[in-house]
Amino acid sequence: MNGPLDSLLEILDNGARSGARSVPVLMPVALDQTYDYLVPEGIEAPPGSFVLVPFGQQTRIGIVWDGQRGNGKAVDPKKLKSLTSLIDAPPLPEISMRFAEWVARYTLAPLGMVARMMMSADAAFEPPKHRFGVRIVEGAPLPPKMTSARTRVLEVAADGLIRAKSDLANLADCSTGVIDGLAASGNLVEVAIPERVFPLPKPAHATTEFTDKQAEAVATLVSTVDAGNFSVTLLDGVTGSGKTEVYFEAVARALEAGEQALIMLPEIALTSQFLERFEQRFGAAPVEWHSALSPAERGRIWKGVARGDVRCVVGARSALFLPFVELGLIVIDEEHDQGFKQEDRVHYQARDMAVVRGNLGKFPVVLASATPSIESHVNALVGRYRHAVLPGRFSGVAMPDVSLIDLKAEKLEPGKWLAQRLVGAITETLENGQQTLLFLNRRGYAPLTLCRACGHRLECPQCTAWLVEHRFKKKLTCHHCGFSLALPEKCPKCAAPGALVACGPGVERVQEEVAERFPDARVALLSSDLIPGLSEMREIIRGIEAREFDIIIGTQIVAKGHNFPGLALVGVVDGDLGLAHGADPRAAERTFQLLHQVTGRAGRTSFVGRGFVQTYSTDHPVMQAIVAGDRDAFLNYEVKTRQSGLLPPYGRLAAIVISARDKALTEVTAREIARRAPLSDVISVLGPVEAPIAVVRGRHRWRLLVKAPRDVDLQGYLRAWAGTIPKLKSDVRVTVDIDPYNFL
Ligand SMILES: Nc1ncnc2c1ncn2[C@@H]1O[C@H](COP(=O)(O)OP(=O)(O)OP(=O)(O)O)[C@@H](O)[C@H]1O
Ligand SMILES: [Zn+2]
Numbered sequence: 001m002n003g004p005l006d007s008l009l010e011i012l013d014n015g016a017r018s019g020a021r022s023v024p025v026l027m028p029v030a031l032d033q034t035y036d037y038l039v040p041e042g043i044e045a046p047p048g049s050f051v052l053v054p055f056g057q058q059t060r061i062g063i064v065w066d067g068q069r070g071n072g073k074a075v076d077p078k079k080l081k082s083l084t085s086l087i088d089a090p091p092l093p094e095i096s097m098r099f100a101e102w103v104a105r106y107t108l109a110p111l112g113m114v115a116r117m118m119m120s121a122d123a124a125f126e127p128p129k130h131r132f133g134v135r136i137v138e139g140a141p142l143p144p145k146m147t148s149a150r151t152r153v154l155e156v157a158a159d160g161l162i163r164a165k166s167d168l169a170n171l172a173d174c175s176t177g178v179i180d181g182l183a184a185s186g187n188l189v190e191v192a193i194p195e196r197v198f199p200l201p202k203p204a205h206a207t208t209e210f211t212d213k214q215a216e217a218v219a220t221l222v223s224t225v226d227a228g229n230f231s232v233t234l235l236d237g238v239t240g241s242g243k244t245e246v247y248f249e250a251v252a253r254a255l256e257a258g259e260q261a262l263i264m265l266p267e268i269a270l271t272s273q274f275l276e277r278f279e280q281r282f283g284a285a286p287v288e289w290h291s292a293l294s295p296a297e298r299g300r301i302w303k304g305v306a307r308g309d310v311r312c313v314v315g316a317r318s319a320l321f322l323p324f325v326e327l328g329l330i331v332i333d334e335e336h337d338q339g340f341k342q343e344d345r346v347h348y349q350a351r352d353m354a355v356v357r358g359n360l361g362k363f364p365v366v367l368a369s370a371t372p373s374i375e376s377h378v379n380a381l382v383g384r385y386r387h388a389v390l391p392g393r394f395s396g397v398a399m400p401d402v403s404l405i406d407l408k409a410e411k412l413e414p415g416k417w418l419a420q421r422l423v424g425a426i427t428e429t430l431e432n433g434q435q436t437l438l439f440l441n442r443r444g445y446a447p448l449t450l451c452r453a454c455g456h457r458l459e460c461p462q463c464t465a466w467l468v469e470h471r472f473k474k475k476l477t478c479h480h481c482g483f484s485l486a487l488p489e490k491c492p493k494c495a496a497p498g499a500l501v502a503c504g505p506g507v508e509r510v511q512e513e514v515a516e517r518f519p520d521a522r523v524a525l526l527s528s529d530l531i532p533g534l535s536e537m538r539e540i541i542r543g544i545e546a547r548e549f550d551i552i553i554g555t556q557i558v559a560k561g562h563n564f565p566g567l568a569l570v571g572v573v574d575g576d577l578g579l580a581h582g583a584d585p586r587a588a589e590r591t592f593q594l595l596h597q598v599t600g601r602a603g604r605t606s607f608v609g610r611g612f613v614q615t616y617s618t619d620h621p622v623m624q625a626i627v628a629g630d631r632d633a634f635l636n637y638e639v640k641t642r643q644s645g646l647l648p649p650y651g652r653l654a655a656i657v658i659s660a661r662d663k664a665l666t667e668v669t670a671r672e673i674a675r676r677a678p679l680s681d682v683i684s685v686l687g688p689v690e691a692p693i694a695v696v697r698g699r700h701r702w703r704l705l706v707k708a709p710r711d712v713d714l715q716g717y718l719r720a721w722a723g724t725i726p727k728l729k730s731d732v733r734v735t736v737d738i739d740p741y742n743f744l
Contacts, residue, residue, distance in 0.1 A: 021038065021039045022036045022037060022038050022039065022077070022080055023036065023037060023039055023045050023047075023064045023065075023083075024036055024064070024065045024067065024068040024069065025037050025051060025053055025062040025063065025064055025065065025083065026062055026063045026065045026069070026111060026112060026115050027053075027055055027060060027062045027112050027115075028060075028061070028062070028063075028112050028113070028115050028116035028119055029110075029112045029113075029116070030110045030112060030113055031110050031111075031112045032069060032071075032104070032110050032111045032112065033069050033070060033071040034065045034067075034068055034069045034070075035053075035055075035062075036068070036075060036080055037051070037053050037080060037081055037082060037083040038080050038081065038082040038083070039082070039083060040082050040083070043083070043085070043086055044086070045064050045083065045086055046064065046091065047064050047065060047066035047091070047094065047097070048063065048064060048066070048091030048092040048093065048094065048096075048097070049063070049064040049086055049087075049091050050062070050063055050064075050086075050087040050089050050091070050092070050119075050125055051063075051064055051083045051084070051085065051086055051087060052083065052084040052085045052086075052087060053081070053083045053084060054081050054084060059084055061087060061119070061125050063092055063097075063115055063119075065097065066094065066097060069111070087125050088127065088128075089124050089125050089303065089306075090303055090306035090307050090323070091306075092118065092306075092323055093306070093323055093324070093325050095324075095327075095360060095361055096118055096321075096323050096324075098360055099356070099357055099360055100114040100115055100118060102356055102360065103346070103348060103353055103356070105715065106348075106353075106356070106715065106738065107346055107347055107348050107738055108715060108718060108719070108722075108736050108738065109345070109346040109347070109348075113345055113346050114321075114346055117318065117321045117345075117346060118321045118322075118323065120298070120318065120321070121295075121298040121299050121301070121302035122295060122298075122299065123295050123296050123298060123299025123300070123302075124298070124299040124300075124302040124303050124306075125299075126299070128195075129296075130192045130193070131164065131192070131193045132164075132190050132191065132192055132193065133162045133163050133164045133165065133167075133168075133190070133191060133192075133193045134157070134162070134163065134165055134168060134179060134182075134183060134188040134189065134190055134191070135157070135160060135161070135162045135163075135188065135189055135191055136154065136157040136158060136160060136187065136188060136189075137186060137187055137188065137189050138160075140185075140186050140187045141186075142187070143181075143182070143185035143187065147178075149172065149173075149174040149175075149178045150178060150181070150182060152172040152173065152174065153168060153169075153172040153174060153178055153179060153182055153188075154182070154187060155172075156168060156171045156172045157188065162191055162193055162194070164193065165179045165180075195300075196300075197309070198287055198304050198309050198310050198311075199284035199285060200284055200311060201251075201255055201278075201282035201283065201284045201286065201311055201312050202282055202283045202284065203251075203252035203253070203255045203256040203282070204252070204256075205281065205282050205283030205284075206280060206281050206282075206283070208245050208248075208249070208281070210242075210245070210246070211242075211394065213389075213390055213391065213392070214241075214242050214245065214246055214390060214394070216388070217235060217237070217246045217388040217389070217390055218246050218249045218250075220233060220386060220388045221233060221235070221246065221247060221249065221250035221253075221364075221366060221388065222249060222250055222253045224250070224364035224366075224386070225250050225253040225254050225257065225328070225329060225363075225364055226253065226257075227364070228257075228328075228362070228363070229362050229363070229364075230358050230359045230361075230362050230363060230364065230365075231358075231364045231365070231386060232355055232358065232364070232365045232366075232367065232379070232384070232385040232386070233364065233365070233366050233367070233385060233386040233387070233388055234335075234367050234368075234369075234372055234376050234377070234379070234380040234385045234386070234387050234388070235247060235366055235367065235368040235369075235388045235390070236368075236369065236370075236372055236377075236380070236387060236388065236389050236390070237368075237370060237389065237390025237391070238370050238390065238391065238392065238393060238399060238600070239370045239393075239399075239596075239597065239600030239601070239604070240393040240394060240395065240397075240563070240600070240604040240605075241370070241390035241391070241392060241393055241394060242390060242394040243333070243368045243369075243370075243390060244274075244277060244333070244368075245281075245394075246388075246390070247263075247331045247333070247366050247368055248277075248278075248281045248282075250329060250331065250364075250366060251263065251282075251312060251329060251331065252281075252282070254328045254329035254363075255282075255311055255312060257328060258326065258328075259326050259327065259328025259329060259363070260305070260308065260310070260311055260312065260313075260324050260325070260326045260327045260328060261311070261312045261313075261327075261328065261329045261330075261331070262312070262313050262315070262319060262320070262322075262324065262327060262329070262330045262331070262354075263286070263312070263313070263314045263315075263330075263331045263333065264315060264316070264317060264319060264320065264330065264331065264332045264333065264340070264350060264351075264354065265314065265315070265316065265333050265334060266316070266334050266337040266339035266340065266560065267290055267291065267316040267317075267339055271537075271538055271541050271562065272538040272541065272542060273541065273542075273545065273562065273563060274314070275288070275314070278314065282312070286312050286313065286314040287301055287304070287305075287310045287312065287313050287314070288313075288314055288315060289301060289313050289314070289315030289316065289318065289319040289322065290315055290316045290318075290319075290534070291316065291318075292533060292534040292535075301313075301322075302322065302323065305322045305323055305324055305325075306322075306323040306324075306325060307325075308325050308326055316339070317339065317340050317342060317350035318342075318350075320350050320353060320354055320357060327357070327361055327363065328361075328363045329363055329364055329365075329366070330354045330357065330358055330363075330365045330366070331365075331366045331368065332350075332351050332354055332365070332366070332367050332368065333368045333369075334368070334369055334560055335351050335367035335368060335369045335372065335373060335376060336369045336371050336372055336373040336376070336589075336593050337560070338590065338741055341739075341741045341742075343737070343741070343742055347735070347736070347737040347738065347740075349739055349741070351367065351373075351376075352739065367385070370596065370597065370600060371592065371593040371596050371597060371631070373589070374586075374589055374635070374638055374639060374642055374648070374649065375648060375649040377635055377639070378639060378642075378649050378650075379649070381639075393604065395604065395605045395606065397603055397604065397605065397606065397607065397608060398608050399600070399629055400570070400599055400600065400602040400603050400608065400609035400610055400611045401608060401609070401610050401611070402599050402610075402611035402612070402613065402626055402627050402629065403610075403611070403612055403613070403627060404575075404612075404613050404614075404615055404618050404623055404626075404627050405419045405421055405422060405612050405613065405614045405615070406615065406616075406618045407419065407614055407615060407616050408616055408618075416513055417505040417509065417510055417513060417573055417574075418438075418510070418513060418514075418517070418571070418573070418614075419612075419614055421612065422571045422612050422614065423517060425569055425571070425610060425612060426517075426518065426551065426569065426571070427518075429568050429569040430518065430521060430550055430551075432568065434566055434567070434568035434569070434607075435544070435547065435549065435550060435551070435552065435564060435566040435567045435568060435569075436550065436551045436552070436567075436568070436569040436570070436571065437551075437552045437553075437554070437558060437564075437567055437569070437570045437571070437598070437601055437602070438510055438514070438551065438552070438553045438554075438570075438571045438573060439554060439555075439556075439558065439559060439570065439571065439572050439573065439598045440505060440506070440507050440510055440553070440554075440555065440572075440573040440574055440577075441555050441556050441559075441574075441577055441578070441594070442468075442505070442506045442507065442555065442574075442577065443468065443470070443479070443506055443507060443527045443528065443529050443555055444468040444469055444470045444471075444477065444479075444506035444507070444508055444527075444529070445468075445469040445470060445471035445472075445502060445506050445508040445509045445512075446468070446469045446502030446503055446504050446505065446506055446509055447466060447468050447503070447504045447505075447506060448466045448468075448502075448503040448504055449466075449467065449469055449476060449500050449501070449502055449503070450500070450501060450503060451491035451493060451494060451496060451499050451500055451501075452496075452499040452500070452501050453491060453494050453496035453499040454491060454493055454494035454496065454499075456491055456492070456493040456494065458476060458488075458492070458500075460478035460480065460481065460483050461483065462478070462481050462483055462695065462696070462697050462698040463478055463480040463481050463483070463693065463695055463696045463697065463698075464693050464694040464695045464696075465478055465479065465480050465693065467483075467484075467485075468506065469487065469502055469506070470484075470508065470529065471487075471508050471509075471512075472508060472530065473529075474486060474487050475487060476488075480693065480696050480697070481696060481697045488500065505573060505574070507525060507527050507553050507554065507555055508525070508527075510553050510573055511523060511525050511553050514551055514553060518550075518551065521550040521551045522548065522549045522550045522551070523549065523550070523551045523552075523553065524540055524543065524544060524548075524549040524551075524552045524553070524554075525553050525554065526540060526552065526553070526554035526555065526557055526558050527554065527555050527557070528555065528557055537557070541562060544562075544564050545562075545563070545564055545565065547565075547566045552564075552567075556594065558598075558601075559594060559597050559598040559601070560597050560598075562601060563604060564601060564604075565604065565605045565606075567601055567602050567603070567604070567609065568602060568603055568607060568609050568610065569602060569609065569610050569611070569612075570598055570599045570601055570602045570609065570610070570611045570612070571611075571612045571614070572595060572598060572599070572611070572612065572613040572614060573614055574614060574615075575591075575595060575613040575614055575615035575617075575623065575626075576615050576616055576617055577591075578590050578591035578594060579591050579617065579620065579622065583692065583743045584742075584743040584744075585642070585645070585647040585648065585653075585743075586741065588620075588621070588622050588638060588641075589638055591622050592622045592625060592626065592634050592638075595613060595622070595626050596626065596631065598611075599611030599613070599626070613626060613627075621633075621634060621637045621638075622634065625637070646707060646709065648739065649710065650709075650710060651707055651708060651709055651710060652707070652708045652709070652710060652712070652714045652738075652739070653705060653706065653707055653708075653738075653739060653740055654705075654706040654708075654714055654718060654736060654737065654738050654739075654740065655703060655704070655705055655706075655736075655737040655740035655742075655743070656673070656703065656704040656705075656706065656734060656735070656736055656737075657691065657701055657702070657703050657734070657735045657737070658670040658673060658688070658701070658702045658703075658704075658732065658733070658734050659696075659699040659700060659701045659702075659732070659733050659735075660699060660700060660729070660731045660732045660733070661698060661699055661700070661731055662700070662731065663700045665729060665731070665732065666699075666700040666701065666702050666732070667688075667690075667700075667702060669702075669728065669729070669732050669734075670687075670688035670702035670703075670704065671688060672725075673688070673704070673725055673734070674687060674688045674704055676721065676724045676725055677706075677721055678717065678720055678721055678724070680717065682708060682709055682712055683706060683707065683708045683712060683714070683717055684706070684707045684708075685704060685705075685706050685707075686704065686705040686706075686707065687702070687703055687704040687705055688702045688703065688704050689702065689703055690702055690703075691703045691744065692743070692744045693744045699733075703743075705740075705743075706718065714738070715738070718736060
């Protein structure tokens with residue numbers, strides 16, 4: 001293979017000989033290599049340009065790369081095709097190319113797939129659609145025939161604004177025909193509606209009075225921005241301590257210095273409350289980036305970010321792949337949240353990749369959390385990260401008083417899910433006019449339906465999973481593949497009528513019990529399947545803030561990031577739910593985080609809140625740390641567990657999942673792949689074993705887990721291994737997940 005210099009010389013040489021230039025183009029497909037295309041006379045296609053090129057049978061958009069990435073085969077320069085045209089879009093910044101290469105190398109995803117994530121805004125590459133509107137022509141003679149409708153239109157248009165014809169017609173209460181008539185008579189003129197500009201956040205719009213501890217944290221963060229080089233700071237503060245206010249100052253400083261800033265939140269935390277706080281601080285709404293944007297908005301924002309018109313983005317994990325040209329700060333709020341891990345196509349952990357982006361761009365990264373991930377906690381302990389600590393709530397109110405309800409001793413009534421003690425606390429809270437949150441991380445009515453007559457359990461036909469009853473929708477649904485069927489009247493196996501019983505609770509069933517026990521309470525149920533979209537969700541959250549509800553029942557979408565001033569009591573219906581995943585090294589951490597976060601919603605501003613956690617495992621270290629309010633005890637316990645098991649961050653993991661429709665083929669392939677694992681003294685390969693969820697969407701699944709010490713080149717090992725594997729049968733799929741979070 002040629003070195004990069006050789007290939008460059010070769011290109012120059014070829015170009016000189018034929019008089020034509022060629023450029024390497026990366027395609028947004030599952031390939032690592034670039035393809036060379038000739039650049040026609042009169043076109044400039046510098047690196048980063050988006051170009052249309054013939055690719056196979058199609059014409060597709062690719063990116064002019066700034067270096068050739070070969071596949072080892074020499075290409076005959078005479079066979080090169082020309083690129084078709086240059087696309088009118090801002091180029092991909094050089095740093096985005098470096099970032100894409102880094103992410104691809106780390107995740108073992110093809111570079112083209114990472115580039116594709118960076119292009120996930122189709123409208124940015126389409127010709128801009130100019131919308132046209134009309135404006136009044138001052139001093140034009142009135143048409144001979146004036147009607148009252150025409151008069152109304154001219155009255156509205158007299159302010160000289162440009163409006164879409166339909167808007168003007170609406171305002172003047174007439175048809176667009178009237179507008180057309182006035183355009184024909186020369187009283188209105190058609191003009192392009194100027195593109196909306198992005199509101200600029202103003203760093204000095206509002207000032208916040210900080211407590212001493214907060215001021216210290218602000219100083220730490222601001223100094224990292226001023227230093228203008230790479231650093232990571234863990235902003236570690238209890239719930240309600242003012243982390244948001246504090247990191248806003250770092251954002252302000254970066255904006256002041258002429259840099260772009262990115263705030264990443266788990267998607268569910270993109271609430272109107274957050275947006276309002278941003279606006280209060282910066283005098284302008286932030287530019288949002290998440291899955292609910294329209295395609296046109298995505299395109300507009302993508303271009304705005306690439307041109308530098310957008311100065312601050314607030315977004316979900318994919319915002320990291322926007323083409324920032326002057327990025328100078330990334331804040332990751334709720335850094336411990338699993339939502340930052342993407343598990344399809346390119347498997348990446350956005351928090352970790354944000355740190356990489358900061359390193360490449362030589363700017364600071366801030367990780368904020370009340371319950372830091374073990375990884376970040378350890379990094380702060382050993383001094384790799386700076387540590388800014390906010391030990392108390394801003395309001396001065398003590399942390400909520402949390403108790404366990406031991407379900408072994410305090411038995412639930414049959415068919416009920418709330419213990420007497422919790423019911424008593426809810427009654428008191430209602431009497432005090434305060435709010436209760438009941439948390440259960442399970443959608444639907446009941447997780448299992450079985451037949452009393454024959455014992456048959458209703459399972460998904462395509463997955464190893466029970467069907468979950470959704471009573472509102474009168475359906476049984478698989479939470480893995482979405483399969484659903486109408487609730488049957490008799491057992492599908494033995495046909496006994498009326499013998500199907502619902503087992504276990506989901507949030508809908510808790511709501512049923514609440515309605516029975518507290519018929520006068522105003523109840524809100526928050527579950528992602530019952531809320532059509534982000535705006536409806538924001539509306540309910542607003543209603544809760546405004547105390548329009550007494551009892552809120554919800555899944556994890558209510559657990560995090562919200563600030564409900566009237567909330568006094570939090571009840572966790574099933575505290576053990578997350579602990580069950582035996583093989584998952586983060587199960588304890590995640591349960592602790594969730595319980596801590598959700599109980600931390602109580603009593604944030606003016607009174608001390610209470611929390612109750614119903615559990616069968618009162619002795620578990622997670623439960624003990626939750627009642628004691630002793631986060632450090634839990635962290636110490638968990639750090640020791642990870643250390644002794646060589647688990648992250650003390651060791652590195654990669655999961656390999658082999659799947660196929662045919663059961664035997666899956667197993668044979670998994671064993672074949674495992675057999676070829678290169679021998680290593682330090683890296684161990686566990687498995688293959690059938691996955692805990694053995695079948696999903698009709699595909700059988702086997703797993704391998706690769707464990708390596710921290711300082712070993714795990715990717716290099718995996719690449720060498722991949723090189724020894726013969727071509728797989730067409731239906732077999734192998735996915736590699738570096739730093740896996742999912743062990744099912
Ligand atoms: N210095 C301050 N001045 C005025 N209000 C403040 C200040 N610090 C915090 N607050 C208020 O206290 C409340 C909690 O602050 P904030 O939401 O920033 O905390 P947090 O640490 O981000 O909480 P969580 O971890 O629960 O998300 C908010 O209503 C916030 O406006
Ligand atoms: Zn299924």
